[in-house]
Amino acid sequence: MRLVLLYLALWSFAFASAHTVIEPPVSQGLTSFAIVVDNSTYEATRMALLKYRDAVEADGLSTYIIRGDWNTPDEVKLEIIKVYHQAVHLEGIVLVGDIPVAMIRNAQHLTTAFKMNEETFPFPQSSVPSDRFYDDLHLKFDFIGQDSVRTNHFYYKLSEDSPQCLNPNFYSARIKYPDGWKGDKYVALSDFFIKAADTKKQISKDPLDNIVAFNGGAYNSDCLIAWMDEEKAYRENFPLAFYKGQNFKHLNFRMDKAMKHSLLDELQRPDIDLFMFHEHGLPTKQVINNERTGDKFEERLRLVKTYLYHSLQKMVAAGKNEDSLKQILIEKYHLTDAFFKELHLDSFWKNDSIISADVYLTPEDLSGVATYPKIVLFNACYNGSFQDDDYLAAYYLFNRGNTVVAQGNTRNVLQDRWTIELIGLLSHGVRVGQYNRLIATLEGHLMGDPTARFAPIITDLKLDADIELKQGQSDYWSKLISVPYADIQSLTLRMIVDADSLCTNANEILNIFKSTSWNTVRMEALKLLGRYNNACFTEAVHMGIGDSYELIARHSANYAGEIGDPVLLPALIREWIDGGERQRVGYIINSVLPLFPQNEVECAIDEFYRQTERTNALEEQIQVKKILNRKFAMVEQINAKIKNEKLPVTERIAAIRMLRNNPYHCYVLDYLDLLACKETPVKVRVAMAEALGWFVHSQERIRILEGCRKLLQTDLPDELYLELQQTIKRLI
Structure with a gap:
């Protein structure tokens, strides 16, 4: 284990003098913000950082500067807590420069998908880098140790007696120049502060009306219904973006075999406000297209050549004779000598490399590119891995364009999560940080300026202040339920449920789920009913399985498996068999049916076929049961292993x-x-x-x-x- 287990020593460091200074705000606003920075970064970027501070204050936030020579995360957190208690409603912070990284363990239930075995995998891989350590003061952590190689990384365990859900007290973001990059990091940080300050003056006066959304290869099972249905939500989230044909672009990887080049063009459009990537990812890669499968003879021939050439070269490298291997392949696949004429041609391998490279968007593609969307969202695994020496989101922030904030994940992320929950609040003057706090996960982070916001559609409605200052005031929020914008209604439901400590509003939320025509409001109501965990939730899930909005159907199918009530089986079976065009919904139902008692599932299948008139119904029924029998056999094997002493x-x-x-x-x-x-x-x-x-x-x-x-x-x-x-x- 790569840990320096110096528990007592580190704690003594944490409470020793670290030359910390808290600079008070210059002006007074309704709420406050804090810039947390290490002393070296502060001294090297002071003029630019103060320009950014002044721009934030001009936008209504009293801004503190907390600076010090930080040794541990606890030390940083202690100073943040001081400001939290003395400030006029601290709504957010930004961590600038070399701020220690908290690596969290024993909290995988607070992530969307990360489930690596903490007992068998090394600490650096099986821990979650998370700034929830700094912004969620409800959580309690036990210190474990400092990494002996990455000495800026510190390991903590979520305490067993801590609250076990996320509820950040304020929002947070990182402005971090990657450690592995060449160049002067202080110059880059200064340039970013100046860009963020200048851009803030522009976008706070501009409405959110120019948007690009892109779905990459293999995302959500490549289901076209899932992709198409998202436009139902986008029209509710971004009402100003659908007046002109070019204001909202809803792109899909199928539109081009090398879609990344079109995306690079879109990223360099100066008028773009928001760019949303829905794709798979790695710390320094965005997966744009699927590997080519060959839709023409020439393409299929190239793929066969590439596969066999690679196999041959691998065996030759292991010491086998090339001519002998060629002869074996010729006989096995009925080839000719001419098939291998390109084996050693540089032009063949160059073309192969280009085609392979077209699958990804990489640092090489982004180097020197000015990205202009003010906000970029990466609904992908690892693109926000700020803890690494290099991370993809940084290429969007540290360039001469207008991108000032990015949202990304430090670990893998569930692709079936509701990636655009409450995103429409950005249309109503809500700051990016405020939006991100409402959808917090352990691995999800902002990088850049979290105070960025667009001009609100309704100018006399101050949601950015109300979110902060009217928490717990259900009477106020109830008055907004009739405002004719979906995300304001969704926020209203969220605020009402947050304040419902006695759990008395389930029926009210269920009635809204049943009656509203807004797709995103129904989805928010469904999610909030999960908190009540009662018959109202089960009823909504039962209805939601057949909802007209694919995402509600998908989440309802998943919730049905989590609930396990056989009353949900008829709806699941009907959607599974009749709703084949919803590929992702079908995939989830196929996964959750084995969670129910087998006899109940078989009875529901029999009842479905008794009431249907389908061609070859009996043969289909037999095949459906065969598929499920194999799955239930696996369930028995798993549970037999659990009990086998x-x-x-x-x-x-x-x-x-x-x-x-x-x-x-x-x-x-x-x-x-x-x-x-x-x-x-x-x-x-x-x-x-x-x-x-x-x-x-x-x-x-x-x-x-x-x-x-x-x-x-x-x-x-x-x-x-x-x-x-x-x-x-x-x-x-």
């Missing part, structure tokens, strides 16, 4: 970890018995306790809570006691 502990734990994505509701009694059995190895019991914490929406949730609470009253090993405590907090 003769298997190695590691194999049983690997099977238990499957429950994180697959809550097998009908096996809960078995799981609780295993959990309570003192003869079961402690590590297996701990793994089961952790896995049961993922049954958040399960109809067995109360039973699990009762079992865990009862077990807590007995004599338990410390690690099992702590894990049970955490599971209970996750389920209540």
Whole structure:
């Protein structure tokens, strides 16, 4: 383990003098903001940083500067907390320069998709770099240690007695020049501050009306319905962008085999306000197109040549004779000698490299390019990996264009998440940071200026201030439910539910779900009903499976699996068999049906075919059951491994970890018995306790809570006691 375990030493550093200075605001606004910076960066960029500070204050935010020689994240956080308590409503911070990175463990349930085994993978890979350490003061962390190689990285465990959900007190962002880049980082940071200050004056007066959205290859199963249906939401999110044909471009990778060149053209349009990438990604790559499959004979021939040439070269490199290998391939695939005439031609391999490169958008493509969208969103894995020496989002920020803020992820991210939730608030004068705080995940971050905002559509409605100053005032927000803009209505629902500590508004939210014509408002209502976790939620999910908006159908299908109530099966079966054009919905239903009791699923299938008149219905019914029988056989194998006392502990734990994505509701009694059995190895019991914490929406949730609470009253090993405590907090 690459850790310097100096717990006591580091804590003594954290509370020693670090030459910290808190510079108060120059002017007074309704709310406040803080620039957190290391002393070296402050001294080297002071004039530009102060210009940025002045621009933020001119936009209505009293702005503090917190500077110091930072040794640990705790030290930085301590100073932020001081300002949080003394400021007039601190609404956000930006972390500038060399601010320590908190690497979070024991909190994968706060991510959308990251589920790497923390026991078997190294700390740097299995921890989540997250600034929720700084902006969510509700969370409690236990310090583990400092990385011995990346000494600016510090490992923390989410405490078992901490709140187990995200609720940031304020928004945050990073302005970080990549450590691995050449050039003067202080010059680059100064240039960015000047750009952010100048751009702020422009965009706060401009409406959000020029937008590009792009879906890359293999995203959401390449489902065209999913891609097309998003325009239903975009029209609600960005009402000003649909008056002219060029104001909103809804692009798809299918439009060109090398779509990245069109995207580079769009990125250099000076009038673009917002650019949304929905794609797969890596720290320094955006996946734009799928690998080519060949739609013409010449293309298919090239692909065959490329494959066989690569195979041949690999074997030659291993010491095999080239001529002999050629002869084998000629005989095996009925080829001629002429097939290999391009094997050693530079022109062939150059063309092959170009075609391969066209799949990705890379730093080489972006080098020297001025990107002009003020805001760029990367709904992709890893594109926001600011903790690395190089990260893709930086290429959009540190250039001479107008891009001042990017949203990206430090780890992999679920592609089925609602990527544009509340995005339309940007049409109403809400700051990017305020929007991002409302949709917080552990891995999701802003990079750049989080205070950026566009001119609001309704000039006398001050949502940017109301979001901050009218939290908890349900009466105020209820008055806005009739404002004729979808995202304002969605925000209203969110604020009402946030303030509903007694959980009395489920029926009201359900009625809105049933009655509203706004697609995004229905989606917000569905998500909020998940907090109530009651019959209203199940009813909405049942209706949502067949909703006209694909995203609602997709999320409802997933929620149905998480709930596990057989009453949802008829709707799932109908959508699965009749709704084949919704590829991603079908994929999810295919995944969640094995979470239900097999006999209930088979009964629902039989009932569906009794009431339908389909061609070859009997043959189809038999095939459908065969598909599911194979899946249910796998379920039995997984659960047999979990119970098998003769298997190695590691194999049983690997099977238990499957429950994180697959809550097998009908096996809960078995799981609780295993959990309570003192003869079961402690590590297996701990793994089961952790896995049961993922049954958040399960109809067995109360039973699990009762079992865990009862077990807590007995004599338990410390690690099992702590894990049970955490599971209970996750389920209540």
